[in-house]
Amino acid sequence: MPLLPCPFCSATVDVPASRAGSEIACPSCGKMIPVPKLGELRKLQSQSAESAAKPPASSTATGQRTAFALLMAIAAIAIVGASYCVVRYAAIEVPATSEDHIAEIEQLYSQMPDAQLVREWQEMEDFSPELASPYVYQLVAEEKSRWLRNALIGFAIAAVSGVIAFLSLSLGRTKD
Numbered sequence: 001m002p003l004l005p006c007p008f009c010s011a012t013v014d015v016p017a018s019r020a021g022s023e024i025a026c027p028s029c030g031k032m033i034p035v036p037k038l039g040e041l042r043k044l045q046s047q048s049a050e051s052a053a054k055p056p057a058s059s060t061a062t063g064q065r066t067a068f069a070l071l072m073a074i075a076a077i078a079i080v081g082a083s084y085c086v087v088r089y090a091a092i093e094v095p096a097t098s099e100d101h102i103a104e105i106e107q108l109y110s111q112m113p114d115a116q117l118v119r120e121w122q123e124m125e126d127f128s129p130e131l132a133s134p135y136v137y138q139l140v141a142e143e144k145s146r147w148l149r150n151a152l153i154g155f156a157i158a159a160v161s162g163v164i165a166f167l168s169l170s171l172g173r174t175k176d
């Protein structure tokens with residue numbers, strides 16, 4: 001039944017559709033309230049039906065909370081994974097950098113007699129010095145940078161899912 005607010009007191013009155021266009025006595029203050037025509041009465045009815053249908057909105061709120069919890073769980077897992085990568089990254093010690101290696105070679109050549117330098121040069125020209133396999137320090141450095149990259153990816157995933165989680169939460173708040 002549509003609810004009609006009494007213009008004389010704050011009570012709301014249940015109005016049967018049969019009373020449309022006539023008057024009804026307010027059960028609270030006893031005054032006669034003019035009842036609107038059927039079309040307007042139906043509008044009132046749909047409004048009160050809307051307010052009655054509010055509870056399902058809270059179920060979307062729990063859905064948002066679930067999504068938030070899920071995203072935060074993903075963020076937490078990503079942070080744990082990234083932290084593990086940081087630990088692995090920090091644990092790896094690169095034996096020597098390329099600069100150290102070059103310095104080593106330079107020192108070696110500076111100590112060489114001229115005749116031997118010429119021979120070395122000729123050998124290099126004959127077998128162009130293409131390295132079949134990279135040096136150990138290069139492999140270690142590559143592994144180290146891989147852990148760093150994985151850590152950065154992990155932190156990025158954590159940041160993105162955290163931001164989405166809080167965005168979904170604040171979007172849900174503004175909707176209410």
Ligand SMILES: [Zn+2]
Pocket residue numbers: 006007008009010011026027028029030031
């Ligand atoms: Zn009244």
